Amino acid sequence: DTAVSQTPKYLVTQMGNDKSIKCEQNLGHDTMYWYKQDSKKFLKIMFSYNNKELIINETVPNRFSPKSPDKAHLNLHINSLELGDSAVYFCASMSQLKPHEQYFGPGTRLTVT
Amino acid sequence: KQEVTQIPAALSVPEGENLVLNCSFTDSAIYNLQWFRQDPGKGLTSLLLIQSSQREQTSGRLNASLDKSSGRSTLYIAASQPGDSATYLCAVTSGNTPLVFGKGTRLSVIA
Numbered sequence: 384d385t386a387v388s389q390t391p392k393y394l395v396t397q398m399g400n401d402k403s404i405k406c407e408q409n410l411g412h413d414t415m416y417w418y419k420q421d422s423k424k425f426l427k428i429m430f431s432y433n434n435k436e437l438i439i440n441e442t443v444p445n446r447f448s449p450k451s452p453d454k455a456h457l458n459l460h461i462n463s464l465e466l467g468d469s470a471v472y473f474c475a476s477m478s479q480l481k482p483h484e485q486y487f488g489p490g491t492r493l494t495v496t
Numbered sequence: 497k498q499e500v501t502q503i504p505a506a507l508s509v510p511e512g513e514n515l516v517l518n519c520s521f522t523d524s525a526i527y528n529l530q531w532f533r534q535d536p537g538k539g540l541t542s543l544l545l546i547q548s549s550q551r552e553q554t555s556g557r558l559n560a561s562l563d564k565s566s567g568r569s570t571l572y573i574a575a576s577q578p579g580d581s582a583t584y585l586c587a588v589t590s591g592n593t594p595l596v597f598g599k600g601t602r603l604s605v606i607a
Contacts, residue, residue: 425599428596
């Protein structure tokens with residue numbers, strides 16, 4: 384069973400469109416994250432969500448909005464896509480219990496044309 | 497603000513060599529440090545996790561050390577194999593905070 388899954392794996396879309404990436408974890412974790420890996424392979428946090436609180440990275444444009452229908456899901460919705468949004472987006476989850484190890488999804492490669 | 501640096505950015509070695517990848521972080525107040533492997537076009541695989549109270553962790557041919565006071569970690573790979581070719585990422589967290597990643601070391605092991 385896949386611990387952290389993301390759909391779709393690849394997403395090609397045109398500028399200006401709105402798209403969503405879904406993430407699900409079956410680990411029973413209570414904290415989930417979205418990371419962005421840019422063209423230089425640098426991974427940076429976008430959002431973290433812990434049941435009660437969504438922490439937004441202030442460098443992330445407000446066109447990006449995470450949505451969590453329940454504890455096992457944290458979806459990422461992107462409005463008015465731009466060329467610079469092309470990247471690989473990784474979802475991760477973590478338990479508040481030790482050892483605070485994060486588990487990553489396989490990534491979604493988004494290409495905006 | 498925590499910053500993580502990995503040296504070298506790329507490394508190419510012949511098969512069978514032992515090698516060391518370096519990671520340094522600016523804020524020593526970390527909870528743990530993780531080493532990940534990323535294959536081209538693939539996700540992240542956690543290799544080793546070292547708690548701040550630990551000095552090292554071992555898994556097979558991999559050994560990771562942590563010197564929290566100096567803000568350094570090393571990943572030692574023994575008897576390297578072509579299958580070890582990948583990008584190795586170091587990341588730290590201060591507990592409930594998201595991971596802060598280095599830019600990775602791209603390793604090529606030549607048969």
